Amino acid sequence: MSQENFLGIKENTNLNRESEPISLSSEEPAIIFENVTKKYGDFYALDNVSFEVNKGELFSFLGPSGSGKTTILKIIGGFEEPDQGNVYILGDRINGIPPHKRKNVNTVFQNYALFPHMNVFDNIAYGLKVDGVKKEVIKQKVQNMLKLMKLEEWEKSEPHHLSGGMKQRVALGRALIKEPKVLLLDEPLSALDLKIRQHLLIELKNLHERIGATFIYVTHDQGEALSVSDRILILDQGKIVQIGTPREIYENPATRFAAGFIGEMNFLDGKVIRAESERAIVQIDRLGEVLVKTKGKIPLGQSITVGIRPERVFLFKGTEGANDINRVTGKLIETIYEGAIVNYIVALDNDQEVKAEARGGDALLLSFGIGDSVYFCWKTEDAIVLKN
Ligand SMILES: Nc1ncnc2c1ncn2[C@@H]1O[C@H](COP(=O)(O)OP(=O)(O)OP(=O)(O)O)[C@@H](O)[C@H]1O
Ligand SMILES: [Mg+2]
Incomplete structure (x- = not known):
């Protein structure tokens, strides 16, 4: 028995063959860190760190400055290599694979990193152009993204004409246009005023719910982490202190550090x-x-x-x-x-x-x-x- 899937490819739907293993791929975590250690000289930036992020989760790293949050993101993105341990993205071990080959992952940095002499449209379109996507397709996708980011009226503007919040939305749009399965957000709101930050945080949460990708969100603001996260990982000096839902950590902190850091x-x-x-x-x-x-x-x-x-x-x-x-x-x-x-x-x-x-x-x-x-x-x- 067979039927066509949405790409028109014939799939076997005969479920009675006992030799066929049942695929568990939909249950597979988006990210697995397995005993990861990262040293700079003698200094342990990450010390035997293990955790899993589920598909579709909004998972936050929370910890003081220097605790190793960015180092974890750099390892997921491929900008740093672990000294020990294994890293898996959607089931594939990705140690040693360079960033541009990690197609499932995209990163939004704290400082926007927009191209200053490109307008909003071209900034958002950049990744698709590099990939040689057809012009009409790019146009359509960028228009959709401009709409999603509420930037339609600004497509011809260069970054220096935009507010901090708008620049950050352009950066988000640029990262999302390639439809990454995993989006890494490294303190994307920390340069913004409180009001804009709160507003963008809600937009980010809504966006996450709408597109269903896995979001990994780095912050050292406990209020942000509590209000948006499905789960939080608390990090201190390169070590995991606790992993849990906001409520679990607030009501049952594992250590004095966790108790004092959340609330x-x-x-x-x-x-x-x-x-x-x-x-x-x-x-x-x-x-x-x-x-x-x-x-x-x-x-x-x-x-x-x-x-x-x-x-x-x-x-x-x-x-x-x-x-x-x-x-x-x-x-x-x-x-x-x-x-x-x-x-x-x-x-x-x-x-x-x-x-x-x-x-x-x-x-x-x-x-x-x-x-x-x-x-x-x-x-x-x-x-x-x-x-x-
Ligand atoms: N390239 C490097 N060379 C040497 N030490 C580094 C390097 N990158 C990071 N470190 C050190 O590793 C530790 C963890 O850094 P990391 O940037 O991951 O911290 P963080 O939790 O992101 O902090 P912040 O909240 O300030 O961004 C810090 O003590 C930092 O000084
Ligand atoms: Mg950092």
């Missing part, structure tokens, strides 16, 4: 002084005892850090509130009014400064004055336990 968190250090299978009492240095929920039983004497997000904290003047609440004492030293929210900085009795966040209209909290003694409180289930 804000107060950290209280202590030692386990009593433990049962799912909970423990922790002695916080110079503050007293608190109760934590644990996965399994933590050994007595283990040093741990209790992490509490500022939005999970309650401040009380007295011992009101439920009995099962954890409380430590301190003094309010600063109130930061930000309209929708108010931040309270408290100096705890061990001199550590911590933060509580409340909605702006909260009457109870607004009645606190600088210098007031306060109880800094949280529910046991809202704290995260990080082993040191």
Whole structure:
């Protein structure tokens, strides 16, 4: 039995032959990094990094400056070679293959890298011209791209007449015109003002949903990563700290670094002084005892850090509130009014400064004055336990 596919090629559709392996190619990851190490001299830019990016995912790399984000993109794009490890794009091992032969991949850099003396149309058309695509086809494709990027009225303009946001849309158009299966975006918005950045970020997300390609997005802005990503990889000093959905990382950070990098968190250090299978009492240095929920039983004497997000904290003047609440004492030293929210900085009795966040209209909290003694409180289930 056979039928024609959309290219007019006959395909065999007989499914009863047992010797034929079932193709799993649609499940194959877009990118696989397998134990990749990259050194510059003695310095490890990437140290045994392994991860997979699924097809169609919007996958972000998040990490501080110098953590190795661009190095990963350069390796995927073919601009750097790993010293060790394997890299696969859509199932093919691509170690040693030069950038221009990696047809499935295209990169958008931070600084637009447009050709200054070519107009918008020619900038976007460039890759197709190099490939010798017919003029009529180029025209049609570029017109479609100009429309998609909302640049129709600017096709004859040169880059220096465009705003930063428009230049970045031209750069995106130029990368997308060749319909890459994997688009690498290296901090594409970081040179732009906050408002334009937020606007383009939404457009980028919509674009991703419309075209269904795999997007790899590099940023050191946690807000950007949280709002657009299907999954985030957190990188620090060339090592993977955590991979997960924005929610997984926010609610269950793997380490103190991940917890502090995604959102804000107060950290209280202590030692386990009593433990049962799912909970423990922790002695916080110079503050007293608190109760934590644990996965399994933590050994007595283990040093741990209790992490509490500022939005999970309650401040009380007295011992009101439920009995099962954890409380430590301190003094309010600063109130930061930000309209929708108010931040309270408290100096705890061990001199550590911590933060509580409340909605702006909260009457109870607004009645606190600088210098007031306060109880800094949280529910046991809202704290995260990080082993040191
Ligand atoms: N060609 C090179 N020669 C020597 N060291 C390099 C080279 N390229 C990168 N490095 C170093 O490797 C580390 C990782 O660099 P990389 O550019 O990947 O960081 P990044 O996470 O992209 O940082 P940023 O947020 O600043 O862009 C840095 O310490 C950098 O100095
Ligand atoms: Mg970089």
